Amino acid sequence: MICPVCQTENPKGARFCMNCGSSLPLICGNCGNENPNEARFCIYCGKPLVGQSVGLPQTGSIQKNAEITADDDANVEVLDRNDHSSVRDLTSYMPGELTNKLQRARETQTMKGDRRVVTILFCDVKSSTLLAGQLDPEEWAEIMNRVFERLIAPVYKYEGTVARLMGDAILAFFGAPIAHEDDPQRAVLAGLEIVTNLHQLGPEIQKQYGIDINIRVGINTGLVVVGDIGSDLRMEYTAMGDAVNLAARMEQTAKPGTVQISEEVYRLVAPLFDFEDLGGIEVRGKAQPVHVYRVIQPKSIQARWRGIEGLKAPMVGREEEIQNLMMAMVEVRLGKGQIICMSGEAGIGKSRLIDEARKEWLSGAPTLKRRSPTWMQTRSLSFSTNRPYGMFQLLIREICGVSDTETAEKIREKIRHECSAINIPDGNCQRISKTIEVFLGVDSSENAQSLEGESFKRELFDAMLILCRHWASQSPLVMVFDDLHWADPASVGLLIHLFQLVEDSQILFLCAFRPERDSLVWQISTTAERDYPHRYQKMVIRALSDGDSETLVKRLLENYELPNKLRKRILEKTEGNPFFVEEVIRSLIQSELLERQIIGGDGNQQVVWNVK
Ligand SMILES: Nc1ncnc2c1ncn2[C@@H]1O[C@H](COP(=O)(O)OP(=O)(O)OP(=O)(O)O)[C@@H](O)[C@H]1O
Numbered sequence: 001m002i003c004p005v006c007q008t009e010n011p012k013g014a015r016f017c018m019n020c021g022s023s024l025p026l027i028c029g030n031c032g033n034e035n036p037n038e039a040r041f042c043i044y045c046g047k048p049l050v051g052q053s054v055g056l057p058q059t060g061s062i063q064k065n066a067e068i069t070a071d072d073d074a075n076v077e078v079l080d081r082n083d084h085s086s087v088r089d090l091t092s093y094m095p096g097e098l099t100n101k102l103q104r105a106r107e108t109q110t111m112k113g114d115r116r117v118v119t120i121l122f123c124d125v126k127s128s129t130l131l132a133g134q135l136d137p138e139e140w141a142e143i144m145n146r147v148f149e150r151l152i153a154p155v156y157k158y159e160g161t162v163a164r165l166m167g168d169a170i171l172a173f174f175g176a177p178i179a180h181e182d183d184p185q186r187a188v189l190a191g192l193e194i195v196t197n198l199h200q201l202g203p204e205i206q207k208q209y210g211i212d213i214n215i216r217v218g219i220n221t222g223l224v225v226v227g228d229i230g231s232d233l234r235m236e237y238t239a240m241g242d243a244v245n246l247a248a249r250m251e252q253t254a255k256p257g258t259v260q261i262s263e264e265v266y267r268l269v270a271p272l273f274d275f276e277d278l279g280g281i282e283v284r285g286k287a288q289p290v291h292v293y294r295v296i297q298p299k300s301i302q303a304r305w306r307g308i309e310g311l312k313a314p315m316v317g318r319e320e321e322i323q324n325l326m327m328a329m330v331e332v333r334l335g336k337g338q339i340i341c342m343s344g345e346a347g348i349g350k351s352r353l354i355d356e357a358r359k360e361w362l363s364g365a366p367t368l369k370r371r372s373p374t375w376m377q378t379r380s381l382s383f384s385t386n387r388p389y390g391m392f393q394l395l396i397r398e399i400c401g402v403s404d405t406e407t408a409e410k411i412r413e414k415i416r417h418e419c420s421a422i423n424i425p426d427g428n429c430q431r432i433s434k435t436i437e438v439f440l441g442v443d444s445s446e447n448a449q450s451l452e453g454e455s456f457k458r459e460l461f462d463a464m465l466i467l468c469r470h471w472a473s474q475s476p477l478v479m480v481f482d483d484l485h486w487a488d489p490a491s492v493g494l495l496i497h498l499f500q501l502v503e504d505s506q507i508l509f510l511c512a513f514r515p516e517r518d519s520l521v522w523q524i525s526t527t528a529e530r531d532y533p534h535r536y537q538k539m540v541i542r543a544l545s546d547g548d549s550e551t552l553v554k555r556l557l558e559n560y561e562l563p564n565k566l567r568k569r570i571l572e573k574t575e576g577n578p579f580f581v582e583e584v585i586r587s588l589i590q591s592e593l594l595e596r597q598i599i600g601g602d603g604n605q606q607v608v609w610n611v612k
Pocket residue numbers: 306307308313314315316317318344345346347348349350351352353483513514552578579582
């Protein structure tokens with residue numbers, strides 16, 4: 001804060017100059033306008049000035065609704081963290097685990113200057129400047145505190161970082177300093193939760209203060225240059241104009257109460273959500289309209305984003321592994337339950353192998369003696385590693401056919417229906433139903449039980465044992481637990497408890513995971529090996545051979561033979577990891593170095609790939 005009289009630089013928040021005692025101007029933290037000292041609201045933008053710190057906005061800071069144009073790319077400046085907001089201490093909103101992770105990142109990394117692709121989320125409380133004028137500043141500050149709480153919680157839940165708090169808006173990053181492979185998905189999930197949270201808060205605020213609040217969320221993925229993590233664990237960053245600007249544009253053009261994303265984000269999360277295609281919008285600095293989408297909801301079964309759109313290679317290699325899986329099923333049919341622990345690095349092909357086994361197992365025509373196995377599959381999610389029983393909740397929802405949009409009553413009905421089929425005395429069925437209702441959070445009784453209590457745990461473990469035994473008595477049962485390296489501790493305990501079924505039921509536990517050192521998954525494999533060695537099989541999925549990788553490249557390109565040099569280069573770069581093979585080919589296609597063409601006329605068409 002520079003004193004207009006003596007030019008002395010004063011500390012942030014000073015109301016009077018420390019050198020000459022002159023009163024310092026009151027600058028709006030939202031728009032930068034200079035206000036009379038008695039002003040409670042900015043005379044230019046209407047933003048409350050009470051409770052904000054005073055000081056000149058630093059050069060380079062983002063003004064809300066003031067776009068950074070693509071031209072600013074050349075004019076890279078670290079944005080300041082002296083944001084003005086009624087919410088001060090971000091750390092108070094942070095889950096402990098995230099605080100620790102950020103502290104660690106802060107201590108161990110100097111990120112300054114790191115170019116990172118991050119997913120950028122902007123959200124803004126709709127018409128708040130107008131609304132603010134109808135209220136006392138204290139009331140408005142109280143509302144905004146409640147609003148911010150609901151905006152920030154989802155960002156932290158999915159391990160995003162708040163980069164900026166503006167008057168009534170936030171800017172968050174997903175991908176720095178903690179990077180996840182699914183950051184775009186996390187950003188969209190956070191955006192949807194922000195909208196839901198505000199939707200729930202809206203009526204409370206309306207009732208109490210008689211005003212409507214709403215929110216718009218915009219998301220884009222792109223390059224920013226990140227700085228250090230501040231002492232308040234806020235992420236410093238340098239805007240690379242375009243990417244941040246486009247995220248802001250997504251937000252500004254979104255309908256209130258919705259999440260709008262750019263084409264870039266859409267490409268990364270397309271199989272995971274339902275969307276409305278909104279067509280193109282004009283963006284300053286871009287010659288062509290930018291394609292945008294409104295996110296409606298997560299798809300009920302969230303597929304993994306893998307493969308190249310429009311190109312899927314038939315399975316390559318893995319004959320021995322498939323043979324082993326087939327043999328395990330023979331054992332299961334003989335009443336010898338099995339546990340298979342399948343490990344392998346990310347992208348090596350565990351899930352694909354399971355998928356192929358499923359096709360093989362289910363394809364044989366059932367006979368009276370040989371019924372097709374029942375297939376039940378679930379997985380742990382990277383952003384739910386602390387949610388108790390997360391993967392079992394997904395499993396039960398799937399088995400009962402429960403979707404997110406159903407009422408609690410409908411869900412209870414479905415649970416009761418599923419449980420009524422079990423061949424045990426009626427009272428026990430009701431007890432199991434009740435336990436599952438609590439488990440899925442739709443219990444109608446007044447005193448909601450905690451999922452973490454010991455007595456509930458006993459009920460749940462018993463109920464799951466009875467349910468799985470029942471399912472396995474109907475036909476051989478395959479239970480797949482994928483991505484177990486992210487399993488939460490409660491799920492690990494329950495899965496280990498269920499392993500006892502291998503002694504007397506036709507059940508196959510197929511557990512897939514990455515060999516991550518710090519993961520709880522090792523408890524699963526070591527217990528299985530120690531307690532059920534006669535039922536246990538370890539399967540390590542290794543890199544594809546050079547020959548198989550070569551076949552994979554060829555099959556992805558619809559049997560087209562690439563020039564030798566390029567083929568060799570791809571094999572070298574991808575080291576037998578099929579996911580990497582797909583990614584390299586995808587990036588060649590995206591950068592137009594590889595181009596698909598169809599040549600030949602009617603009836604004699606042929607695919608060729610042009611290599612540039
Ligand atoms: N043997 C194979 N033949 C052809 N394609 C394969 C093969 N193995 C894997 N793929 C393809 O490679 C991609 C990555 O495989 P997959 O998703 O199964 O890996 P993963 O081991 O499950 O990885 P993650 O640990 O990340 O879940 C998928 O698109 C899959 O279809």
